[in-house]
Amino acid sequence: MKTDRLNALTDGVIAIVLTIMVLELKFPAQSNLAAVREVLPPLGLYLLSFVNIGIFWNNLHQLTQSAHRVNGAALWANLSLLFWLTLVPLVIRWIGATGFTPWPIAFYGLLMMCSAISYVLLEQALIAADGETSVVKKALGSRFKEWLSFALYASAVGLAFISPLLAVAVYVANAIIWLVPDRRFEESR
Amino acid sequence: VKTDRLNTITDAVLAIAITIMVLDLRVPASPAWDAIEPAIPLLAAYALAFVNIGIFWINHHHMLNTAARVNGRALWANFFLLFWLTLVPFVIRWIGLAGITPQPVAAYGFVMIMAAIGYLWLERELILAEGTESRIRAVVGSRKKEWASFGLYALALPAAFISPWISIAIYVGVASMWLVPDRRFERWHNLQVEVEQPTSRT
Numbered sequence: 001m002k003t004d005r006l007n008a009l010t011d012g013v014i015a016i017v018l019t020i021m022v023l024e025l026k027f028p029a030q031s032n033l034a035a036v037r038e039v040l041p042p043l044g045l046y047l048l049s050f051v052n053i054g055i056f057w058n059n060l061h062q063l064t065q066s067a068h069r070v071n072g073a074a075l076w077a078n079l080s081l082l083f084w085l086t087l088v089p090l091v092i093r094w095i096g097a098t099g100f101t102p103w104p105i106a107f108y109g110l111l112m113m114c115s116a117i118s119y120v121l122l123e124q125a126l127i128a129a130d131g132e133t134s135v136v137k138k139a140l141g142s143r144f145k146e147w148l149s150f151a152l153y154a155s156a157v158g159l160a161f162i163s164p165l166l167a168v169a170v171y172v173a174n175a176i177i178w179l180v181p182d183r184r185f186e187e188s189r
Numbered sequence: 190v191k192t193d194r195l196n197t198i199t200d201a202v203l204a205i206a207i208t209i210m211v212l213d214l215r216v217p218a219s220p221a222w223d224a225i226e227p228a229i230p231l232l233a234a235y236a237l238a239f240v241n242i243g244i245f246w247i248n249h250h251h252m253l254n255t256a257a258r259v260n261g262r263a264l265w266a267n268f269f270l271l272f273w274l275t276l277v278p279f280v281i282r283w284i285g286l287a288g289i290t291p292q293p294v295a296a297y298g299f300v301m302i303m304a305a306i307g308y309l310w311l312e313r314e315l316i317l318a319e320g321t322e323s324r325i326r327a328v329v330g331s332r333k334k335e336w337a338s339f340g341l342y343a344l345a346l347p348a349a350f351i352s353p354w355i356s357i358a359i360y361v362g363v364a365s366m367w368l369v370p371d372r373r374f375e376r377w378h379n380l381q382v383e384v385e386q387p388t389s390r391t
Contacts, residue, residue: 001254001378005196009246012204020212071375075250076368079243083236086211094216101220 001071003064006078013082014057017089021046024093042096045108048171049088055178056085056115060122062185066135067126074125081118084111105167106160112171113153120146139184149174190260192253195267202271203246206278207239213282231285237360238277238297244367245274245304249311251374255324256315263314270307276300294356295349301360302342309335328377338363 025042028035060081067074088111094104120143127137152174160167214231217224249270259267280300283293309332316323345359 001251001375005200005250005253008197008200009204012201013208016205016208020208023212072247072251072369072372075247076243079239079247082207083239086208086239089211090214090216094220097216097218098220103217103220103222103225 001069003067003070006070006075007064010057010060010078010082013086014053017085018050018053021049021089021092024089024096026096039096041100042092045092045095045168048168048175049092051175051179052112052171053085053088055175056081056119059119059178063123063126063136066139066185067130068135069126069129071125071129074122074129077118077122077125081115081122084115084118087111100164100168102161102164105164106157109153109157109160109167109171112174113150113157116146116150116153120150141184145177149177190258192256192259195259195264196253199246199249199267199271203242203274206275207242210235210238210278210281213278213285215285230289231281234281234284234289237357237364238281240364240368241301241360242274242277244364245270245308248308248367251378252312252315252325252329255328255374255377257319257324259315260318263311263318266307266311266314270304270311273300273304273307289353289357291350291353294353295346298342298345298349298356298360301363302339302346305335305339305342309339324377328373330373334366338366 025046026039028039088108091104091108091111094107098104123136123140123143123146127134127140130136152170156167156170156174159170214235215228217228277297277300280293280297283296287293312325312329312332312335316326319325341359341363345356348359349356
């Protein structure tokens with residue numbers, strides 16, 4: 001089975017998630033600096049989320065270009081990734097209501113961590129579907145970056161209860177690691 | 190008529206259906222565990238609805254991969270299926286407002302039954318469109334799992350009025366039955382690949 005429908009559903013969901021996040025942002029209640037400052041946390045998280053989801057999409061793009069076949073396990077791993085990403089708009093709304101407080105910031109880390117696991121499971125399933133000739137397997141190598149980000153997100157979930165801002169710093173650092181697109185696939189082609 | 194446009198509209202509609210549900214979820218009013226706890230049932234309902242639509246999508250994916258062609262009747266059967274699946278976010282919003290109560294939980298079961306009818310109807314139309322040598326007919330066989338889920342959903346509907354939790358247990362049961370994708374189509378597909386490119390799987 002080809003990858004085209006997996007890509008079609010993924011592009012649809014991610015396009016909608018990226019767009020509906022903006023519905024969760026609130027206007028400043030008044031036109032003064034204090035009111036503007038109040039909407040900055042959800043706005044900042046919106047920017048970070050846009051970048052994070054963009055990173056997932058870019059990586060998926062590279063990954064599924066190198067995969068020739070999908071199977072049921074790959075479709076489920078992908079749906080699981082999409083499930084966690086659809087909850088991102090909810091966290092932005094929550095931050096809008098409560099500011100940078102431990103629970104919503106930890107929840108954000110949990111979503112990113114679960115997305116990261118799902119992504120690794122998807123890689124695994126695509127490798128299995130292509131068998132021994134898998135281009136994906138050859139290109140991915142040790143997947144050090146995947147596991148590093150997973151560990152960073154996991155530690156940030158705990159860190160959020162000590163200092164939410166510190167956890168946010170970890171999220172930003174994690175995004176920076178991935179800003180450079182996945183070169184592994186570009187080299188292998 | 191080829192299957193690709195039927196697939197495109199299905200992917201687009203289902204992508205929207207599974208994503209806009211999140212707009213109906215509510216966030217805890219304060220960042221404390223006491224406020225978070227009441228938000229969990231709706232979040233769990235969302236997860237179940239996501240999985241259920243995911244199941245329909247994956248089965249659709251596998252079945253259409255095997256289908257050789259579609260006709261007007263198959264397109265309508267597909268729209269019937271999509272219609273009921275688009276009502277899932279609506280029922281989720283109802284559960285969000287009314288909580289785990291008999292009416293919305295029964296409504297969820299009703300939507301699932303109608304979607305299951307749509308899926309069976311689509312399967313039938315695809316088989317008819319393919320004629321006597323239908324690949325799908327050969328692959329799906331007796332459709333025991335389809336009828337079992339149909340029967341279980343029919344049971345869950347009245348059960349919701351005794352206790353909505355019984356129905357939810359049935360919904361979770363049916364979903365877990367389908368978590369393993371339809372191997373019938375995968376087996377068929379792997380055979381095809383071996384026939385077409387004998388070296389590709391060595």
